[in-house]
Amino acid sequence: MDEPRWLTDEEQKAWRQLAMLMTLLPPALDSQLQRDSGVTHFGYWVMAMLSERPDRSLRMSDLAARASASPSRVSHVVARLEKNGWVRRARSSCDGRSNLAELTDAGYRKVVDAAPGHVERVRDLVLDALTGPQLQEMGEICGAMLRRIDPDGRKGTRPLTD
Amino acid sequence: MDEPRWLTDEEQKAWRQLAMLMTLLPPALDSQLQRDSGVTHFGYWVMAMLSERPDRSLRMSDLAARASASPSRVSHVVARLEKNGWVRRARSSCDGRSNLAELTDAGYRKVVDAAPGHVERVRDLVLDALTGPQLQEMGEICGAMLRRIDPDGRKGTRPLTD
DNA sequence: CTCCTTTTCTTGAAGCTTCAAATATTAGGA
DNA sequence: TCCTAATATTTGAAGCTTCAAGAAAAGGAG
Numbered sequence: 001m002d003e004p005r006w007l008t009d010e011e012q013k014a015w016r017q018l019a020m021l022m023t024l025l026p027p028a029l030d031s032q033l034q035r036d037s038g039v040t041h042f043g044y045w046v047m048a049m050l051s052e053r054p055d056r057s058l059r060m061s062d063l064a065a066r067a068s069a070s071p072s073r074v075s076h077v078v079a080r081l082e083k084n085g086w087v088r089r090a091r092s093s094c095d096g097r098s099n100l101a102e103l104t105d106a107g108y109r110k111v112v113d114a115a116p117g118h119v120e121r122v123r124d125l126v127l128d129a130l131t132g133p134q135l136q137e138m139g140e141i142c143g144a145m146l147r148r149i150d151p152d153g154r155k156g157t158r159p160l161t162d
Numbered sequence: 163m164d165e166p167r168w169l170t171d172e173e174q175k176a177w178r179q180l181a182m183l184m185t186l187l188p189p190a191l192d193s194q195l196q197r198d199s200g201v202t203h204f205g206y207w208v209m210a211m212l213s214e215r216p217d218r219s220l221r222m223s224d225l226a227a228r229a230s231a232s233p234s235r236v237s238h239v240v241a242r243l244e245k246n247g248w249v250r251r252a253r254s255s256c257d258g259r260s261n262l263a264e265l266t267d268a269g270y271r272k273v274v275d276a277a278p279g280h281v282e283r284v285r286d287l288v289l290d291a292l293t294g295p296q297l298q299e300m301g302e303i304c305g306a307m308l309r310r311i312d313p314d315g316r317k318g319t320r321p322l323t324d
Numbered sequence: 325c326t327c328c329t330t331t332t333c334t335t336g337a338a339g340c341t342t343c344a345a346a347t348a349t350t351a352g353g354a
Numbered sequence: 355t356c357c358t359a360a361t362a363t364t365t366g367a368a369g370c371t372t373c374a375a376g377a378a379a380a381g382g383a384g
Contacts, residue, residue: 005285014301015284022187024311027371071362072342072364119167125311126310128310129310130307137303146186148286204371234335
């Protein structure tokens with residue numbers, strides 16, 4: 001029954017700005033990628049993760065951890081990417097439960113083609129909007145919130161034997 | 163054909179933090195509200211906007227502007243809220259094109275009931291994660307990005323005659 | 325007054341995400 | 355070995371968002 005600690009004006013103002021950003025930024029990124037490359041921002045993100053690996057592949061669960069998304073979401077997205085011929089799935093040889101998602105050549109080309117336009121958009125909307133110190137500070141601020149949301153910050157996870 | 167300006171390590175790191183936050187924060191807020199009150203974060207947001215008005219109502223277009231969302235999205239959401247009996251729609255008397263969305267008594271109660279738990283969550287994940295100066299800085303940083311995304315920052319809009 | 329344009333809002337379909345449940349495989353213990 | 359639990363992933367349905375198109379009213383020119 002404790003009276004909740006309502007937000008001060010300062011807090012309310014800052015929180016509203018963040019809420020607005022969360023509402024407007026994702027669609028702004030999506031629309032550019034969708035229009036120019038026919039990919040979702042999240043789909044692009046997933047393929048970019050794969051493209052960074054030496055063998056262009058990751059276990060589904062590691063992919064999910066790196067993309068900060070639920071296994072289910074990643075599974076659906078990869079299914080769509082696979083339908084487009086950009087990703088291929090194969091069962092892991094050492095653990096029959098695991099699936100490996102691997103970027104195809106077409107998928108790699110897709111990422112490479114989409115990257116410049118996407119980077120430009122990120123620059124335009126995010127990076128160029130901020131001063132150097134602000135950029136630094138933003139990283140720390142986001143990090144602080146992320147630690148609250150996901151205390152055991154998923155990152156490297158398992159050794160990836162296969 | 164200009165070579166795009168790729169991201170520096172600093173930029174990449176900061177941007178990834180922000181991207182992760184955009185992926186994780188909305189679901190984190192949604193799940194609390196959905197579980198405890200059966201409302202979406204956006205649905206709550208819309209009802210909260212209405213609840214702040216003296217007459218608990220807004221024109222659909224103003225509601226959309228304040229919620230930073232497309233008319234279509236607001237229309238669908240309000241339709242759902244209306245089905246739940248939380249919002250009522252009525253054609254404006256002075257401009258037959260406009261629709262007024264008005265929070266019902268049940269809707270008002272819903273917002274009031276949901277508010278404490280939601281505020282607590284926002285505190286937990288966002289506000290309590292930051293120092294005072296960081297909070298201030300976050301507001302400014304978000305504001306800077308928002309001005310890039312939506313240069314003519316929608317806010318007060320029209321006079322609301324009715 | 326009529327026609328045309330603009331504004332405001334809604335609609336339906338398609339796509340994406342979530343949730344709960346199902347499947348398949350490995351691991352651990354009696 | 356067999357049984358149970360834990361792990362890794364998928365699936366289908368329900369709900370939400372977007373997109374493109376549509377309807378209705380207002381404003382303005384002729």
